[in-house]
Amino acid sequence: MSGSVIYCIDGDDRISEVNEEWPRFAEENGGVADPMAVLGHKLWDFIADEGNRSLYRCMVHEVRQKAAPITVPFRCDSPTVERHMTMTIAPGSLGEVVFVAALQYAFDRQQQPAAGTPEKARTIVECEGCHRLYAGQGWQNCWEVIRQGDIEIDDRPIRVLHTRCPDC
């Protein structure tokens, strides 16, 4: 993986564009590598884990509401390589959102894939009203929780409990 992986969704959350780096990225991560198979489909259909889906939904919601980009760290490992990446999620026109995944550094993994350690699955609490998360340090916006390292986005599942925060 050399360049950044870029994909866009329209205002209806449907994948509207992927760049030339995207197919290899998708294939290495066990996904559908044919752009024609994803274009026009909802982004959420391709995020298998409900917790990760929820985190991305929160971030997309924040980006549209704030009309400002956010950048969060995430892990995207293959069976042999541990990849430390950043995801920048930026607003476009008419509700469009652009995702740019960039590799920061990578090394051959010395340990078992994180997916093989399901006991580390984490739980987060999401407010249904404002989409803020509770992860140990009070109710915060999702990217703050991720940046603080309270949640790490990687290949492990995340469990989400839905509730209402005191403000909602």
Ligand SMILES: [Zn+2]
């Ligand atoms: Zn709330």
